[in-house]
Amino acid sequence: MNNDDSMCERLTNMQTAWSEATPGETHATWSGHLTACGKPVIEAKPVYDSHPRDITCAECGGTAVFDLETARTWARVITDTYEVSGRLSLLDAYDLRETAVTSLAPKAFVQRREGDSWNAISTNFLMSTGAATEKDGTSIFVGRVGLAVLEAFRESEYKGGY
Numbered sequence: 001m002n003n004d005d006s007m008c009e010r011l012t013n014m015q016t017a018w019s020e021a022t023p024g025e026t027h028a029t030w031s032g033h034l035t036a037c038g039k040p041v042i043e044a045k046p047v048y049d050s051h052p053r054d055i056t057c058a059e060c061g062g063t064a065v066f067d068l069e070t071a072r073t074w075a076r077v078i079t080d081t082y083e084v085s086g087r088l089s090l091l092d093a094y095d096l097r098e099t100a101v102t103s104l105a106p107k108a109f110v111q112r113r114e115g116d117s118w119n120a121i122s123t124n125f126l127m128s129t130g131a132a133t134e135k136d137g138t139s140i141f142v143g144r145v146g147l148a149v150l151e152a153f154r155e156s157e158y159k160g161g162y
């Protein structure tokens with residue numbers, strides 16, 4: 001186990017990996033067969049020699065450094081209230097959470113690697129979705145789900161170097 005990853009359970013089985021589909025790109029795999037972004041693995045490093053800092057694929061990087069399951073759970077707390085009130089169907093709520101988690105993880109990974117603060121990342125997100133300025137219910141709701149996801153990423157972020 002790597003020293004910088006030792007506090008992070010999801011990294012104890014992570015291997016950096018390569019795929020023929022994306023020459024030169026370094027991915028992460030947990031199965032040894034598929035990368036976290038769904039590409040077939042042709043070669044993988046042993047776990048002890050695999051570090052998040054070596055990952056170049058943003059999608060795999062996001063999966064390695066953040067806990068996406070925690071983010072789904074936290075987003076669910078927001079969408080549940082809308083489901084209960086009948087303003088959102090079960091399927092729409094699921095789609096919204098998945099979209100928020102899978103689109104924000106790679107973005108946040110890239111931004112963290114560039115040294116951005118969580119504050120900057122949240123502000124960026126609110127500006128880009130219009131949630132900071134739009135006053136309609138949908139924008140505010142999307143903003144709340146996104147912020148819950150980003151908050152979960154911040155809490156679950158691995159503590160090693162980028």
Ligand SMILES: [Zn+2]
Pocket residue numbers: 026027028035036037038057058059060061
């Ligand atoms: Zn990947």
